[in-house]
Amino acid sequence: MKTCPKCGHTQSEGNFCGKCGTAMISNTTNNEPTEAAATQPDPAQYYQQAPQPEAAPAQPNEQIEKLKSESKLFLSFLLQQVKSPSAHLQQVNSGLKNSLLSIGLYILLTALAIYSIIRSLFGAAYGIYEGPSIITIVFYLALFSLLVLAVNLTSVYVTSKLFSENQTFSEIIRKIGGYFALPIALSAVSILLALISSYTVSGIILYIGIILAFGTVPTYVMIKLLAHQTKSIDGFYAFLFYIAFTAILGFLISLLIMDSAIGELIGYMGMDF
Structure with a gap:
């Protein structure tokens, strides 16, 4: 619907008032931005609802773990050689x-x-x-x-x-x-x-x-x-x-x-x- 800003006459068609000839104003013009704004998602709400990626569990350093394991084996070897020096000859x-x-x-x-x-x-x-x-x-x-x-x-x-x-x-x-x-x-x-x-x-x-x-x-x-x-x-x-x-x-x-x-x-x- 369109409303005449001078005499208040309303009509569905035409760009000029049928009574006084004044240019008509559409009733949906002022509402469209409001309706469009209502349909836009709130950015803050979007970021709040977006799923956050889970932190990957810390993986142990393979080289460090391997070094620790070999160090323990070497220490065990030395202790064994102190107890029984000739054991390795067999x-x-x-x-x-x-x-x-x-x-x-x-x-x-x-x-x-x-x-x-x-x-x-x-x-x-x-x-x-x-x-x-x-x-x-x-x-x-x-x-x-x-x-x-x-x-x-x-x-x-x-x-x-x-x-x-x-x-x-x-x-x-x-x-x-x-x-x-x-x-x-x-x-x-x-x-x-x-x-x-x-x-x-x-x-x-x-x-x-x-x-x-x-x-x-x-x-x-x-x-x-x-x-x-x-x-x-x-x-x-x-x-x-x-x-x-x-x-x-x-x-x-x-x-x-x-x-x-x-x-x-x-x-x-x-x-x-």
Whole structure:
């Protein structure tokens, strides 16, 4: 319907009033915006009613969990080796990772022990430490240890190849590294003693650990292999071959060491070959 704004006449059709001729006004014009506004949803109501996504549950870091699991297994391995050092010899082609970790941990702890002793001695004597940095000690000790370990592995490998059962390098590493639990413990004790300024006892314990790791352990493994089986020669002569072969390789390596920066590091400790 349309209403005349002048005379109030209403009519359904036509744009001008039939009585006075004034332009008509539609009654729905003012209502349409209101009706349209009524049909529009309230934005605030929309956001209130919209479902919120649920927070995803926190997923554990797989790498961290794996590291924790492997650390527990490695700790159990060390404890088992302290209780029964030769238990791993009965296993075949297993535990190589633990043996490698044992060797690496021993080298690291021994480097820290040497650094602690040198730093404490320099500090007590001169009041200030001017010796090699811990990075230098770790690097050269790791290189020195790998050279000595290479001599041991080569000697055991060649001797077993000639006079006993064939052994791969990985199997020899597994057998030798399985005995490093005790040297690891000695290096850890040496660090603690160095921290409380017990230099003499700390150095003695550290030296015992080095002898065990690079002298006693490879020799014992070689004896066990020769006792198990020998080829065409008495085990005693095979063992003498091992000693002679190790001595020759050790002498050559010692010349290389003394002509390098490793010799300077050894000089700080007062060690002689």
